[in-house]
Amino acid sequence: MNSESVPQNFSSSGRSPSQKWWALLSVGLGFTMFTLDNSIVNIALPSITNAFHTDLATAQWVIVSYLIVLTALMLSAARLGNMFGRQKLFQSGLILFTASSLLCGLAPGIVWLIGFRVLQGLGAVLIAGLGMAMITELFGTSPQYGLALSLAAMTLSLGSVFGASVGGFLVALGDWRAIFLINIPIGIIAIFLFTWCVPPSQFQRDTSQYFDGLGSILLVVVMVSFSFGMSEGQKQRFDSAIALILFAIAVISLIIFVWVESRSRQPIVDLSLFRNPILTINLLTMVVIYIAIAFRLFIYPFFLELALKYPIDQVGLLMITYPITNAIIAPISGRLVDKFGSRFLIPIGLMLLTFGCLLASTFTTQLTPLGYVFRDMVLGIGLAMWRMPNNTDIMSNTPPNRVSIVSGLLNESSMVGQTLGTVLASALFATFVFSSANLPRTTPPASLPPQAFVFAMHWTFLFVAVLLGITAICNGLFHIAKRPPTKLSNMPFS
Numbered sequence: 001m002n003s004e005s006v007p008q009n010f011s012s013s014g015r016s017p018s019q020k021w022w023a024l025l026s027v028g029l030g031f032t033m034f035t036l037d038n039s040i041v042n043i044a045l046p047s048i049t050n051a052f053h054t055d056l057a058t059a060q061w062v063i064v065s066y067l068i069v070l071t072a073l074m075l076s077a078a079r080l081g082n083m084f085g086r087q088k089l090f091q092s093g094l095i096l097f098t099a100s101s102l103l104c105g106l107a108p109g110i111v112w113l114i115g116f117r118v119l120q121g122l123g124a125v126l127i128a129g130l131g132m133a134m135i136t137e138l139f140g141t142s143p144q145y146g147l148a149l150s151l152a153a154m155t156l157s158l159g160s161v162f163g164a165s166v167g168g169f170l171v172a173l174g175d176w177r178a179i180f181l182i183n184i185p186i187g188i189i190a191i192f193l194f195t196w197c198v199p200p201s202q203f204q205r206d207t208s209q210y211f212d213g214l215g216s217i218l219l220v221v222v223m224v225s226f227s228f229g230m231s232e233g234q235k236q237r238f239d240s241a242i243a244l245i246l247f248a249i250a251v252i253s254l255i256i257f258v259w260v261e262s263r264s265r266q267p268i269v270d271l272s273l274f275r276n277p278i279l280t281i282n283l284l285t286m287v288v289i290y291i292a293i294a295f296r297l298f299i300y301p302f303f304l305e306l307a308l309k310y311p312i313d314q315v316g317l318l319m320i321t322y323p324i325t326n327a328i329i330a331p332i333s334g335r336l337v338d339k340f341g342s343r344f345l346i347p348i349g350l351m352l353l354t355f356g357c358l359l360a361s362t363f364t365t366q367l368t369p370l371g372y373v374f375r376d377m378v379l380g381i382g383l384a385m386w387r388m389p390n391n392t393d394i395m396s397n398t399p400p401n402r403v404s405i406v407s408g409l410l411n412e413s414s415m416v417g418q419t420l421g422t423v424l425a426s427a428l429f430a431t432f433v434f435s436s437a438n439l440p441r442t443t444p445p446a447s448l449p450p451q452a453f454v455f456a457m458h459w460t461f462l463f464v465a466v467l468l469g470i471t472a473i474c475n476g477l478f479h480i481a482k483r484p485p486t487k488l489s490n491m492p493f494s
Helices: 019-051 061-084 086-105 110-139 145-173 183-197 213-235 241-263 271-275 277-307 312-319 321-340 345-360 369-395 400-437 450-481
Strands: none
Touching: 019 061, 019 086, 019 110, 019 145, 019 183, 019 277, 019 312, 061 086, 061 110, 061 213, 061 400, 086 110, 086 183, 110 145, 145 312, 145 321, 213 241, 213 400, 241 271, 271 277, 271 400, 277 312, 277 345, 277 369, 277 400, 277 450, 312 321, 312 369, 321 345, 321 369, 345 369, 345 450, 369 400, 400 450
16 A cells, blocks of 8 residues: 555544554454354354244345355455545444344344344445455554454454354353344444544545446346245245246356456456466366355254254364364464465365265264264365465466455355355255154244255265365366466556
8 A cells, every 4th residue: 555545643633552452453353243243143043943943044134145245345445445435434334243143133023133134234245345454444553563463363263163053052041042133343443443543534536547337236136036036946846937037047147247347447356367377277176175065054954953952052162173174284284385275175175075075974863973074174174275375376366466466256156156056955955854754844843854955965975075076076177187377467467
């Protein structure tokens, strides 16, 4: 950032230099709320489904509605900050996320909860999309800038790792509403600290920035119509008229989206980047990986709570096996990349992920906690062994002037994968469960026999394993056959 974009001098603004650390804490608290909600809701979804006496096709929207907002707007958050002021929008994000968390905790019905989750997603976009920019404004000219970024990254990691265990503990103490109400005190403290500590903004609107509203709307239409089509397929049949119409709308909207983005002066997604095969294959692989991760996040709590009858606080503790394993192995993976490069490590990570899903397909009613931990550790190791080489392969082939764009695409690919994965997980799992139990598709999950869950686990994760296996073969053949890396800067983008 240049000096004009750093608005603060704490001394001249009447604030002590130490207040920037309190301001950093407010940003960290915002990150904490955002990352906790990315995993905490999954652990409580069986309880939410049971409390509202609803079905999987409807319950999935508690997660999907939130993810769609993040997917559609995350890439535009930084641009909106440049247009309207990062400080004002980040503060608005804190307020909106806190208020919508209260509304979620008080929701009288499942439809209300889904609607309030959309509002929560809007707040999350502003927090996640502008948080690092706020830290740059506060510390960009300070020698503590690296420390501030490291502390923020640690906050993001801790929230992701411990979200499931915190969620299980909260639901065990009270009920599902506690996972949203816990954000209220955190949000109030964050808002107060931010208002008190962050200097007045000297923002000047960047008239060169343009918000691609049409592209954002089309992306929402694509995701919503596809998700509704999968929901209707669960409730009726996937070849029913309404499901086919919704799928057709999704395909047509996607085609129009690509056409609009290719002609927009500041598109959400710069399609010219995909002329580079390294970027394309690795981003597509990332989508598939996060589809698999979404299957785990969505299905595991239902199996552990409803088939194995584990207490929800125990389920929360078991669910952190995978993220903790990933956190431990990630630095080792980074060292291996430095020593051997990413070319052969990416297929190894993919094969481990495939094997982890094959192990998940062997879940039975006799599954022990130790057996679960072993299987989940394989997934965690596989993710760590794949992600670092994959990201390194992408970023090392990215010119400096496109680093922020490609970094945004990495986040966007993970969000697309999580959204599609949640919808697909719900559809496949419900299809296998109800076909095994021979019960109506509107039957509440808590009323289903354990063996139906076992049958669904087997076939659902076999499907994911096959999908990952095909991806691993294609990715491996590409990385073995490819020539020395071609810089994105050498590719034609115009």
